[in-house]
Amino acid sequence: MESVTSVTLAAGQASAPDTGDTAWLLAATALVLLMTPGLALFYGGMVRAKSVLNMLMMSLVSIALVTVVWLAAGYSLAFGDDAFGGLIGGLGHAGMRGLGPDSVQGTVPTLLFATFQLTFAIITAALISGAIADRAKFGAWLVFVPVWALLVYVPVTHWVWGPGGWIVDELGALDFAGGLPVEITSGASGLALCLVLGPRLGFKKDAMRPHNLPMVVLGAGLLWFGWFGFNAGSALGANGLAAAAFLNTLAAGCTGLLGWLFVEQRRDGHPTTLGAASGAVAGLVAITPACGTVSLLGALVVGLAAGVLCSYAVSWKFKLNYDDSLDVVGVHLVGGIVGTVLIGVFATAAMTGGAEGLLYGGGLAQLGRQLLAVAAVGLYAFAVTYGIGKLIDRTTGFRASEEQEHTGLDLTVHAETAYDHGVLGHGAPVTSSVLAQKVTPQP
Amino acid sequence: MKLITAIVKPYRLDEVKTALQELGVQGLTVTEASGYGRQRGHTEVYRGAEYQVDLVPKVRIEVVVEDADADPVIDAIVRAAQTGKIGDGKVWAVPVETVVRVRTGERGPDAL
Numbered sequence: 067m068e069s070v071t072s073v074t075l076a077a078g079q080a081s082a083p084d085t086g087d088t089a090w091l092l093a094a095t096a097l098v099l100l101m102t103p104g105l106a107l108f109y110g111g112m113v114r115a116k117s118v119l120n121m122l123m124m125s126l127v128s129i130a131l132v133t134v135v136w137l138a139a140g141y142s143l144a145f146g147d148d149a150f151g152g153l154i155g156g157l158g159h160a161g162m163r164g165l166g167p168d169s170v171q172g173t174v175p176t177l178l179f180a181t182f183q184l185t186f187a188i189i190t191a192a193l194i195s196g197a198i199a200d201r202a203k204f205g206a207w208l209v210f211v212p213v214w215a216l217l218v219y220v221p222v223t224h225w226v227w228g229p230g231g232w233i234v235d236e237l238g239a240l241d242f243a244g245g246l247p248v249e250i251t252s253g254a255s256g257l258a259l260c261l262v263l264g265p266r267l268g269f270k271k272d273a274m275r276p277h278n279l280p281m282v283v284l285g286a287g288l289l290w291f292g293w294f295g296f297n298a299g300s301a302l303g304a305n306g307l308a309a310a311a312f313l314n315t316l317a318a319g320c321t322g323l324l325g326w327l328f329v330e331q332r333r334d335g336h337p338t339t340l341g342a343a344s345g346a347v348a349g350l351v352a353i354t355p356a357c358g359t360v361s362l363l364g365a366l367v368v369g370l371a372a373g374v375l376c377s378y379a380v381s382w383k384f385k386l387n388y389d390d391s392l393d394v395v396g397v398h399l400v401g402g403i404v405g406t407v408l409i410g411v412f413a414t415a416a417m418t419g420g421a422e423g424l425l426y427g428g429g430l431a432q433l434g435r436q437l438l439a440v441a442a443v444g445l446y447a448f449a450v451t452y453g454i455g456k457l458i459d460r461t462t463g464f465r466a467s468e469e470q471e472h473t474g475l476d477l478t479v480h481a482e483t484a485y486d487h488g489v490l491g492h493g494a495p496v497t498s499s500v501l502a503q504k505v506t507p508q509p
Numbered sequence: 510m511k512l513i514t515a516i517v518k519p520y521r522l523d524e525v526k527t528a529l530q531e532l533g534v535q536g537l538t539v540t541e542a543s544g545y546g547r548q549r550g551h552t553e554v555y556r557g558a559e560y561q562v563d564l565v566p567k568v569r570i571e572v573v574v575e576d577a578d579a580d581p582v583i584d585a586i587v588r589a590a591q592t593g594k595i596g597d598g599k600v601w602a603v604p605v606e607t608v609v610r611v612r613t614g615e616r617g618p619d620a621l
Binding site for chain 1 (some may be wrong): 524553555556557558559560561562
């Protein structure tokens with residue numbers, strides 16, 4: 067845990083990086099980056115066929131937008147030396163200034179550490195898109211993502227993992243791989259944004275069935291695969307802690323899957339494919355903060371609790387009337403809270419190097435710290451995202467036109483359709499001038 | 510001549526085809542269709558949200574035959590498509606004024 071909690075920038079430090087640690091983190095970084103295209107498929111399969119490409123695009127552009135913002139200022143503000151009371155880092159490394167191949171962070175190159183962290187920022191932004199599926203103005207999303215990354219993701223990440231950040235370094239709450247900056251932040255932001263945009267046309271009236279469940283399962287598989295880089299990579303080294311986090315990640319995904327299916331069988335009478343994929347993701351979400359802090363028993367319980375709770379949480383939107391279309395709130399906010407809070411119960415000194423949860427004799431202190439951190443991050447992310455969303459909505463508008471939404475964003479925004487069902491009437495490419503001349507009848 | 514249209518369960522299509530071939534019916538047209546009768550639809554559940562799906566997948570079989578063949582063909586379709594359960598479908602026949610074979614221009618029963 068030490069390697070994560072007391073991150074310090076060590077630009078220009080003389081010591082050479084550890085080759086084993088560096089090799090693992092290089093691989094882990096690539097694994098985490100793969101999660102975002104995986105998420106695109108996971109989400110894409112869940113929307114209707116008329117807007118699947120738009121859903122994929124929201125994730126793909128997040129990769130590009132967040133990368134640019136992160137390199138320009140995000141990394142420095144998140145992981146630079148604390149500039150203001152544990153709330154935000156300085157701009158000393160803006161534009162990656164002062165960092166080169168020789169810079170070392172802990173036992174790995176600083177540039178690698180910064181890239182690893184970048185992949186987290188990317189998927190967190192992409193996660194939010196699920197809450198506003200099928201109805202967001204694409205241009206507004208292009209504005210929202212960089213602004214949101216700087217104003218929400220970056221500060222929260224500094225609080226949690228930045229040097230001198232108030233949540234981990236001052237308060238003493240634990241978050242191994244991102245329950246707070248990734249899961250709770252994306253979930254609370256998703257809730258704010260779906261309130262700003264309002265429900266899809268036909269919400270609660272029309273059938274909005276997932277159009278491609280095999281695509282959802284493929285996406286869930288890629289997410290799970292990448293999650294090993296996310297969680298075990300957060301040990302920032304090729305070591306026993308990484309191995310324990312890896313096993314906890316597998317275990318919680320499995321109990322999450324089983325928990326969700328158990329509820330479905332009891333409640334609806336059928337275990338569903340979407341339920342299995344969702345349950346695995348819910349378990350993985352919940353174990354994210356806890357994978358490097360809890361015992362194996364803890365991991366099994368965390369995953370199961372998330373699978374069961376999230377399978378109920380996804381139906382709150384119908385009762386409370388917010389159209390969190392793909393359940394970012396029900397899975398990421400609720401699952402993130404479950405995992406972050408249960409650290410206060412299942413944290414074990416063997417993993418944390420000190421802090422212990424209620425079950426292992428640590429009393430209620432750690433539980434209190436976890437709850438405080440959850441509340442602070444959840445409220446901050448919700449409030450600031452709501453503000454950004456409202457500002458964009460008032461100025462350029464955040465919602466696609468009714469006609470675009472009705473026809474589908476794929477055709478109206480991207481001039482594409484995902485599937486060629488052999489529709490009659492598709493002509494020659496009109497952009498080919500030679501061909502166009504031949505087929506265009508002269509008046 | 511008569512146009513016989515049958516809406517049946519998709520999995521009975523092979524039996525219907527075989528039965529019509531045995532009767533010597535020369536050709537037929539099959540389209541995928543959806544609809545509902547007394548069977549109504551079915552429900553699907555996604556993440557706990559239940560959806561009522563009103564339209565059930567069916568196949569529509571169309572065949573044009575001479576007047577005298579209409580009843581045996583209808584009987585054959587009904588026998589082959591029948592499962593005795595709700596949702597087995599419908600068969601109906603309507604008169605046809607003329608039929609032309611496009612390749613040769615033959616008209617009437619010769620074109621069948």
